Amino acid sequence: MANTAVDMEERLHAPAHGAVATEAVHAEGQQHPIKLYLVVWGWLFVLSTFSYLVDYFGLHGYLRWSLILLFMMLKAGLIVAVFMHMAWERLALTYAILLPPVVVFVFVTIMALESEYTHFLRVLFFATPS
Template sequence: MAQLATHTDTQQHPIRLYLVVWGWLFILSLCSYLVDFFGLVGYLRWSLILIFMALKAGLIIAVFMHMAWERLALSYAILVPPLVLLVFVGIMVFESNYTLFTRLAFFVAGS
């Protein structure tokens, strides 16, 4: 009888891990909705929403996309470019304030 090759060395994650992650995603989503429910405004509102969004995205990437178990080089290849983009956005924010200041100074002085 021909023996079938079986893969006994595969790794399966316990269902408890996925249930815990789903629970955390539910809690983080609830916190995000509570920000609107309590009527928070301004920078506090947007910073809380962005923090909850980043935490949810991190959980999804780490567990459901199996990035927590990948090689470090692959993780760096996926995670470093968005971080570099955030640095560039920060640089643009500081530069925009300077540009606005110089435009206001030029146009007010020219009037």
């Protein structure tokens, strides 16, 4: 009788332990290695240092703003890809989140080029003749 009670108790608890073990293995398989996060933190530190050095060396004009925007976009891309887990998402979700800012950036670029052209035409035709 004692053996039957112990055997029945083992059978009752066996699926629970198996389910917990299966969940632990499944959860462990979904985690990313800590080395990935440390490497990304290192790159973010390096890119932030480069961004600071742009101001430290006193760069001006389009070079300064191009470098600052480049480093900003690289840092934002790393953060979105790794820390927001976009690198492992489905393509449709990636497009839904990343495509609108790219389209806005393209439109802003077109507007900036158009404004330069409009300014050039106004200076050309409305300038006072000397």
